[in-house]
Amino acid sequence: MRVSVKGKVRKPPKYKNTAETFEFKAAVLTYYDTHTMAAAIGVFWSAIALRGKAYATKKRVVLRWKQHRSRIDSLAANTTTAKLKRYRAAGSAKTLSDDAELDLFEWLVAVRRNKIPVSATMLQQETLEIAKMYDGKNPTGSIAPADSDEVAQTLQVRYAAVL
Secondary structure, eight states: OOBOTTSOBOOOOOOOOOOOOHHHHHHHHHHHHHSOHHHHHHHHOTTSOTTSHHHHHHHHHHHHHHHTHHHHHHHHHSTTTTTOSOOOOTTTTOOOOHHHHHHHHHHHHHHHHTTOOOOHHHHHHHHHHHHHHHTTSOTTSSOOOTTHHHHHHHHHHHHHHHO
16 A cells, blocks of 8 residues: 555555456356346355345346347357457457558548548548558558569669669
């Protein structure tokens, strides 16, 4: 615990939120299908007293899992993802290159210059379009010709002859 200059003591964080594996979530939901909520919470979280504040919180958590059951079951069925606590699809956290960010900025400035409000959805859609444009292409945004390696070698030979 750290004491401040003014003598006030800051409470350390309690870190009460816990993440569960998809395998565990699926087991809880399977048990909840045939039993009551109180029984499910009693079996999987025996330290939680019934009808308390923690009980209400766990009840909300289980009901939220129930809403996402199809996703939880599909991830729990796969041995690769069953032990994971969170799952983000591959490619969803891609970062843009500097050129792509500059293109996005120029688009944003042009749209705002026309006094059009930019929503989060518009920004997301434009970002995805720009990311597709730059995906697997050279920095100018055009697809490199098939003979580009051959042309590069020819140019190297010419420059070597000149020097």
